[in-house]
Amino acid sequence: xxxxxxxxxxxxxxxxxxxxxxxxxxxxxxxxxxxxxxxxxxxxxxxxxxxxxxxxxxxxxxxxxxxxxxxxxxxxxxxxxxxxxxxxxxxxxxxxxxxxxxxxxxxxxxxxxxxxxxxxxxxxxxxxxxxxxxxxxxxxxxxxxxxxxxxxxxxxxxxxxxxxxxxxxxxxxxxxxxxxxxxxxxxxxxxxxxxxxxxxxxxxxxxxxxxxxxxxxxxxxxxxxxxxxxxxxxxxxxxxxxxxxxxxxxxxxxxxxxxxxxxxxxxxxxxxxxxxxxxxxxxxxxxxxxxxxxxxxxxxx
Numbered sequence: 217x218x219x220x221x222x223x224x225x226x227x228x229x230x231x232x233x234x235x236x237x238x239x240x241x242x243x244x245x246x247x248x249x250x251x252x253x254x255x256x257x258x259x260x261x262x263x264x265x266x267x268x269x270x271x272x273x274x275x276x277x278x279x280x281x282x283x284x285x286x287x288x289x290x291x292x293x294x295x296x297x298x299x300x301x302x303x304x305x306x307x308x309x310x311x312x313x314x315x316x317x318x319x320x321x322x323x324x325x326x327x328x329x330x331x332x333x334x335x336x337x338x339x340x341x342x343x344x345x346x347x348x349x350x351x352x353x354x355x356x357x358x359x360x361x362x363x364x365x366x367x368x369x370x371x372x373x374x375x376x377x378x379x380x381x382x383x384x385x386x387x388x389x390x391x392x393x394x395x396x397x398x399x400x401x402x403x404x405x406x407x408x409x410x411x412x413x414x415x416x417x418x419x420x421x422x423x424x425x426x427x428x429x430x431x432x433x434x435x436x437x438x439x440x441x442x443x444x445x446x447x448x449x450x451x452x453x454x455x456x457x458x459x460x461x462x463x464x465x466x467x468x469x470x471x472x473x474x475x476x477x478x479x480x481x482x483x484x485x486x487x488x489x490x491x492x493x494x495x496x497x498x499x500x501x502x503x504x505x506x507x508x509x510x511x512x513x514x515x516x517x
Contacts, residue, residue, distance in 0.1 A: 287421045334350060
């Protein structure tokens, strides 16, 4: 390696880097050799390592508003900056793990969220989101120098172990297994992947799913999407649900329970016009538990 080439993760973007980001990016085609049961088992083994602490989960679920506000802001920033789909869930995972270590918000919570987006972008994208863009998204409530310092704090707190496992890591492998078992068309798989990505992102924003294994969130998102697609999907949806439960090493009843939770969260989001809303009481949630799945083909994602 050329000794003059910088390998630092610090945000040292230049105008030339920003121009390069505007250029179109080429993606490698899906490689079936990196999928299969062996890869899924490896991801299942690693996912427990990156779960937040039980204490943090219990504290957040008592008062979820602030954490959900930061997660939804991160989602908006990732969408506005055109980030890769893997950036958002990884950035929220980094934020949860940082807060799990300190159990308190920094002086500038949005600087923390921006720092996590920056690190996640550097890990998953060829052309990273710029520090200036993140500062502008936060209405200049912090400066690039503050973002660089926050980046150092996050990396130190996580001991540079930033390549966390997220629900989006499981989706392509689960879909490949479903394709082998069901032999579905590529167009249907693409639609299912898109809906699964959207539902998984919804779960990342919702603190009710905080602490759930990423594999279970991914499987439940696909199972919910299967139900929403209805007759347009596989001829044996029950067999696909059983396969998803087997892949994420859980019971079908547990998978169905999480699928219903996702369906409920989706209905609440649609009812509020896709705007953030307060968490409803347990009694109201029980009364509104869906009996039939939302038709995913009628939803504009």
